[in-house]
Amino acid sequence: MRIINLPIFSVIKNHLIDYPTPINLNYFWGFGSLAGICLIVQIVTGILLAMHYTPHIDLAFISVEHIMRDVNYGWLVRYVHANGASMFFIVVYIHMFRGLYYGSYTAPRQFLWIIGVIIFLLMMATAFMGYVLPWGQMSFWGATVITNLFSAIPLVGSSIVYWLWGGFSVDNATLNRFFSLHYLIPFFISGLAIVHLIALHYHGSNNPLGIYFKIEKISFYPYFYLKDLVGWITFSIIYLFFVYFLPNYLGHPDNYIPANPMVTPTHIVPEWYFLPFYAILRSIPDKLGGVIAMFAAIIILFFLPWLNTSMIRNIEFKSISKKLFWLLLANCIILGWIGGNSVEYPFVEIGQLSASFYFMYFVCLLPLSGIVENYFIISNIKK
Ligand code: HEM
Numbered sequence: 210m211r212i213i214n215l216p217i218f219s220v221i222k223n224h225l226i227d228y229p230t231p232i233n234l235n236y237f238w239g240f241g242s243l244a245g246i247c248l249i250v251q252i253v254t255g256i257l258l259a260m261h262y263t264p265h266i267d268l269a270f271i272s273v274e275h276i277m278r279d280v281n282y283g284w285l286v287r288y289v290h291a292n293g294a295s296m297f298f299i300v301v302y303i304h305m306f307r308g309l310y311y312g313s314y315t316a317p318r319q320f321l322w323i324i325g326v327i328i329f330l331l332m333m334a335t336a337f338m339g340y341v342l343p344w345g346q347m348s349f350w351g352a353t354v355i356t357n358l359f360s361a362i363p364l365v366g367s368s369i370v371y372w373l374w375g376g377f378s379v380d381n382a383t384l385n386r387f388f389s390l391h392y393l394i395p396f397f398i399s400g401l402a403i404v405h406l407i408a409l410h411y412h413g414s415n416n417p418l419g420i421y422f423k424i425e426k427i428s429f430y431p432y433f434y435l436k437d438l439v440g441w442i443t444f445s446i447i448y449l450f451f452v453y454f455l456p457n458y459l460g461h462p463d464n465y466i467p468a469n470p471m472v473t474p475t476h477i478v479p480e481w482y483f484l485p486f487y488a489i490l491r492s493i494p495d496k497l498g499g500v501i502a503m504f505a506a507i508i509i510l511f512f513l514p515w516l517n518t519s520m521i522r523n524i525e526f527k528s529i530s531k532k533l534f535w536l537l538l539a540n541c542i543i544l545g546w547i548g549g550n551s552v553e554y555p556f557v558e559i560g561q562l563s564a565s566f567y568f569m570y571f572v573c574l575l576p577l578s579g580i581v582e583n584y585f586i587i588s589n590i591k592k
Pocket residue numbers: 237238239240241242244245246248301304305308311313314318321322324325326328329398402405406409413414415416
């Protein structure tokens with residue numbers, strides 16, 4: 210049998226070469242392939258780092274310094290990996306907002322969206338555990354604050370926290386298991402990304418017009434490889450600019466101080482991509498309430514396909530939904546800004562307003578705007 214006839218090649222041919230793609234996709238549709246590239250870059254650089262990193266509380270910090278100073282191109286591999294996490298989140302956030310704008314999450318692509326939200330959750334877990342590995346001050350205190358949130362759960366809270374830690378504080382057992390999971394989860398994400406792609410190809414891509422039938426299609430190769438290439442090159446320039454010229458800009462200077470359980474930093478802040486959720490957590494004065502709100506902010510995304518009541522998929526043609534979308538985007542940026550500020554006037558109040566708007570958008574404004582716009586569409590058709 211000729212090797213080219215093996216099923217694996219027909220799968221690759223169907224999904225990556227011949228895939229019938231709507232001709233009108235714009236550059237925002239390139240962010241999916243870009244997310245795939247980010248995932249591969251993170252896995253490859255992560256494996257290289259793991260060859261020199263030591264997951265022990267006495268050695269982790271200096272093993273990272275060893276990578277930076279002694280390993281050939283270790284500094285490059287580390288900066289590509291550390292900045293890669295930020296780049297991956299930028300890409301995935303744009304990918305998600307593209308989905309929101311063009312209604313790509315509505316029927317028949319609900320399953321595709323749900324897989325996406327699971328990937329997003331796993332990405333957050335991976336990034337959180339990765340940040341603990343250099344065992345700097347922010348690593349240690351970030352891990353302590355976030356894992357401690359589970360203690361808010363009534364009755365079993367403290368037991369869960371000790372179980373997560375593998376002891377009675379964030380310590381060697383915690384660092385070891387975080388390393389193990391940080392290495393493992395990206396492979397789950399890779400599997401899910403393949404399921405994501407298969408789910409996409411089952412119904413076909415949405416497109417900027419949001420129409421389902423009668424949209425002309427062409428093969429993915431070579432047309433969309435070339436179009437995606439423009440995004441890949443632009444993205445690489447921005448990515449490498451950070452790696453070479455601002456390698457620590459997106460990190461926190463305190464993480465260059467070795468972890469010290471006896472000294473608490475004045476401001477414990479997570480990485481920028483967690484800040485909107487951190488703001489929601491802190492907008493509620495009660496610990497349990499804050500934890501519930503923070504998780505609810507992500508869990509609500511699972512229900513999005515059913516919260517959208519509109520008859521028309523994309524919001525380009527819907528003036529109310531369109532304005533609400535931009536408000537939501539601005540609100541998420543405000544939440545991010547609030548998450549990076551200290552808990553005092555006026556940040557607390559602004560955070561509470563923004564957190565309320567976030568939930569109101571999904572629970573009230575999205576379903577209601579759909580109903581109102583449907584009414585206008587139907588009355589226009591009747592005319
Ligand atoms: C590892 C992370 C991810 C990878 C590698 C990935 C990959 C892709 C790829 C290659 C596409 C097709 C190209 C495109 O439409 O952009 C796609 C489409 C899509 N993705 Fe993702 N994705 C990821 C995360 C997510 C997340 C977190 C969500 C949402 C929560 C999501 C929702 C969607 C939706 C709704 C589509 C369909 C777009 C359409 O047809 O209009 N993805 N994804």
